[in-house]
Amino acid sequence: xxxxRYFSIKLFLRHERRxxxxxxxxxxxxxxxxxxxxxxxxxxxxxxxxxxxxxxxIKTTEASIINKHLEALKNKINSSYSQLYIAQQxxxxxxxxxxxxxxxxxxxxxxxxxxxxxxxxxxxMLGIKYSPGSYKNYKTTLKYLTEFIPLYSGKADLTLxxxxxxxxxxxxxxxxxxxxxxxxxxxxxxxxLKRLINYAIKLGYVQTxxxxxxxxxxxxxxxVALTIPEIEKLRKLDLQRQTxxxxxxxxxxxxxxxxxxxxxxxxxxxxxxxAENGTYWIHMARQKTKVAFAIPLLQPALLILxxxxxxxxxxxxxxxxxxxxxxxxxxxxxxxxxxxxxNLTTHxxxxxxxxxxxxxxxxxxxxxxxxxxxxxxxxTQIYAxxxxxxxxxxxxxxxxxxxxxxxxxxxxxxx
Numbered sequence: 001x002x003x004x005r006y007f008s009i010k011l012f013l014r015h016e017r018r019x020x021x022x023x024x025x026x027x028x029x030x031x032x033x034x035x036x037x038x039x040x041x042x043x044x045x046x047x048x049x050x051x052x053x054x055x056x057x058i059k060t061t062e063a064s065i066i067n068k069h070l071e072a073l074k075n076k077i078n079s080s081y082s083q084l085y086i087a088q089q090x091x092x093x094x095x096x097x098x099x100x101x102x103x104x105x106x107x108x109x110x111x112x113x114x115x116x117x118x119x120x121x122x123x124x125m126l127g128i129k130y131s132p133g134s135y136k137n138y139k140t141t142l143k144y145l146t147e148f149i150p151l152y153s154g155k156a157d158l159t160l161x162x163x164x165x166x167x168x169x170x171x172x173x174x175x176x177x178x179x180x181x182x183x184x185x186x187x188x189x190x191x192x193l194k195r196l197i198n199y200a201i202k203l204g205y206v207q208t209x210x211x212x213x214x215x216x217x218x219x220x221x222x223x224v225a226l227t228i229p230e231i232e233k234l235r236k237l238d239l240q241r242q243t244x245x246x247x248x249x250x251x252x253x254x255x256x257x258x259x260x261x262x263x264x265x266x267x268x269x270x271x272x273x274x275a276e277n278g279t280y281w282i283h284m285a286r287q288k289t290k291v292a293f294a295i296p297l298l299q300p301a302l303l304i305l306x307x308x309x310x311x312x313x314x315x316x317x318x319x320x321x322x323x324x325x326x327x328x329x330x331x332x333x334x335x336x337x338x339x340x341x342x343n344l345t346t347h348x349x350x351x352x353x354x355x356x357x358x359x360x361x362x363x364x365x366x367x368x369x370x371x372x373x374x375x376x377x378x379x380t381q382i383y384a385x386x387x388x389x390x391x392x393x394x395x396x397x398x399x400x401x402x403x404x405x406x407x408x409x410x411x412x413x414x415x
Contacts, residue, residue: 005091006033007081009074011055013047022046026057026066028073030093034208035161037093039100043069076100090159109205110157111196112149115142118199131262131288133324141192148174160206163197168214187216223383224342225355231255233338235300243322244337247330249304250319254349256301256357258372261346262287265321269309280305286373293373298357354383 008031013024023044030037049060056070057063080099084091094108119138122130149158152170168190175186193211200206226234234252239245254264263284271284280297297305308318321327324346331344342348350372358368369380 006031009077011041011070011074012052013045013050015047019044024050026050026070028070028077030077030096032091032093032096033161033164034210034212035093035206037097039097041070041073073100090155090162092159092161108159109200110159111163112142112146112157114160114200114205115145115196118196129290133262134288137188138192141189141196144175144179144189145171145193160197160200161210163193163210165211165214168193168211183217183219187218190214191216223351223355224348225352225383226255226340226342226348227356230338230340230342231352231356233340234334237334237338239334239337244330244334246320247322247327248334249307250321250327251331251334251344251346251349253301253304253319254346255352256298256304257282257295258350258353258358258368259284259295260286260288260350261321261324261327264319265317267318268315269318270315272305272309289373289375291373291375293371295371351383354380359383 010029010031012027012029014027015024018024023046025044026041028039028041030039043057043066045057045060045062045066049057049063051058057066060066077096077100080096081091083099084095089095090108092108098104115138119135119142122135122138126132126135148171150156151174152167153162158167171193172186172190175181175189176183181189194209194214194216197206197209197211201209231252234248237248239248250264253259254261257264259267259282263286266287267282267284271282273281273283275281275296280302282295282297283292285292305318322330328345331346335342335344354368354372358371359365365380366377368383369377372380374380
């Protein structure tokens with residue numbers, strides 16, 4: 001148990017609660033770390049007979065009796081804290097109150113019980129507000145917490161108030177050493193832990209966030225994308241197995257449209273429309289955020305669609321998309337067949353659309369952001385690194401322009 005926790009007792013008057021004699025009730029405010037609780041002492045005095053600085057009654061015949069009662073109460077509160085500490089029990093305000101008043105402690109909402117309640121609610125909103133992928137991530141967080149808590153505390157569960165800076169540091173160490181999470185992966189778990197605590201706050205289970213002082217520091221991530229020659233390798237690859245051909249086509253469709261795995265999985269005829277200028281568009285709402293987006297189809301994407309659209313009904317998915325795991329497993333095989341060193345995943349295709357297909361070809365970042373269905377431009381800016389090839393091309397053009405200007409200055413001087 002922690003012996004260095006902040007713990008204090010302050011006696012004060014509730015001026016707004018006076019009886020017919022003008023006396024105010026004396027309360028004891030108990031603070032434990034960032035939380036507090038207030039108990040009535042069942043004693044009252046007039047404000048003129050109260051010394052707020054010392055927390056005692058003064059200048060009244062009842063002062064001695066009242067002060068002895070208050071001192072006994074403070075001793076009982078301190079004794080309750082010590083009793084919990086010596087017994088190596090979880091020290092909470094509710095536990096202290098129960099010992100002081102002799103009443104059963106109110107059942108405590110624990111970290112794992114809140115996580116389970118949160119996940120059950122999350123599951124009930126799948127397809128309405130949340131995506132299956134996010135639900136899977138929270139299930140993983142619950143699994144890791146269930147494994148970690150006994151190692152950290154020797155207990156099966158912890159109260160919400162125990163989720164402090166020290167626990168966060170220990171959880172981060174556990175994730176990066178025992179579970180082989182990278183820094184960003186561990187921080188994602190802690191980010192979800194913060195959201196679980198915020199969920200508990202919204203439900204009124206806890207008043208403040210005990211891990212508010214813990215900050216997350218993500219390492220900068222360089223988004224990998226395919227080059228045009230690598231995309232062409234995939235497009236021209238002769239695949240004998242139909243499954244591999246389907247996976248390759250879905251991946252390339254993602255490269256040309258920026259559709260995420262969950263979105264392309266649901267892409268149907270009803271999402272396609274023909275504009276007056278003859279351009280075909282995709283109109284959808286992102287499964288993850290429900291944000292509407294629109295994408296004009298490039299010619300390579302139209303050619304892929306022609307292979308699948310005629311056989312598809314209006315409400316049925318256009319592509320035979322496998323599970324995300326199977327998609328990525330097959331993409332690894334395709335990657336080897338194509339002789340590409342980059343690790344092909346369904347998410348890499350989205351990076352490729354953002355970087356290679358659009359941004360590096362001069363499409364404004366605001367336009368790319370809208371097509372990707374991002375709610376914040378800062379999210380798109382992660383992709384906004386210009387490829388080295390593009391930098392080289394741009395500098396060659398600049399060099400040619402500068403040489404041209406130097407040539408214009410190469411004229412004989414007037415004498």
